[in-house]
Amino acid sequence: MGCCDYPDPDLEDRDPHKTSSHIKVIFNDVIGEPKGNHSLECVWDSASCCYEFCFTLVYSVMTLCCGMCIALELGCEFGNIIFWHVWCCTPGIKSLFFQTYPCKCLYSHIVRCLADPWCEACSYCCGAFEEPDKDDTHFKTRLY
Numbered sequence: 001m002g003c004c005d006y007p008d009p010d011l012e013d014r015d016p017h018k019t020s021s022h023i024k025v026i027f028n029d030v031i032g033e034p035k036g037n038h039s040l041e042c043v044w045d046s047a048s049c050c051y052e053f054c055f056t057l058v059y060s061v062m063t064l065c066c067g068m069c070i071a072l073e074l075g076c077e078f079g080n081i082i083f084w085h086v087w088c089c090t091p092g093i094k095s096l097f098f099q100t101y102p103c104k105c106l107y108s109h110i111v112r113c114l115a116d117p118w119c120e121a122c123s124y125c126c127g128a129f130e131e132p133d134k135d136d137t138h139f140k141t142r143l144y
Contacts, residue, residue: 025055027047027048027051027052030051031047031051
C-alpha cells in the first residue's frame with residue numbers, strides 16, 4: 001500500500017478504464033506519408049526518432065512540473081463536488097420529493113378523474129379499427 005488507504009497504482013496499465021484511448025500520439029498516428037510520396041528512409045527514421053525524443057522529453061518535463069499540482073487541484077475539486085452532492089444536493093432532492101408528494105397525489109387524482117374517461121371513450125371509438133383475427137366469428141357476423 002502507498003500513501004493513505006488506497007491501493008498502489010498500476011504502473012503498467014495506467015489507463016485501465018481507457019479514459020484517454022482517443023488520444024493518438026505515436027509517430028505513425030500523427031504523421032503519415034501516402035503511397036507514391038515517400039521520403040528517404042534515413043529521413044523517416046530520423047524524424048521518427050526526433051518526434052519520440054521530443055515527445056517524451058516535453059511530456060516528462062510537463063508532468064514533472066505540473067503533474068502533482070494538477071493532481072492536487074483535481075483531488076480538491078472532486079472532493080468538493082462529492083461533498084456538495086452528499087451533504088446538499090441529495091438531501092435537497094429528497095426534501096423536494098417529500099414536500100411535493102401531496103401535490104403529486106392531487107395532480108394524479110385530477111388527471112385520472114378528467115383524462116381517464118376521455119381516453120377510455122377514445123379507445124372505444126378507435127377499437128373498431130383494430131385488425132381482427134382470421135377466425136373471429138363475431139367480426140364476420142358484423143361484416144355481413
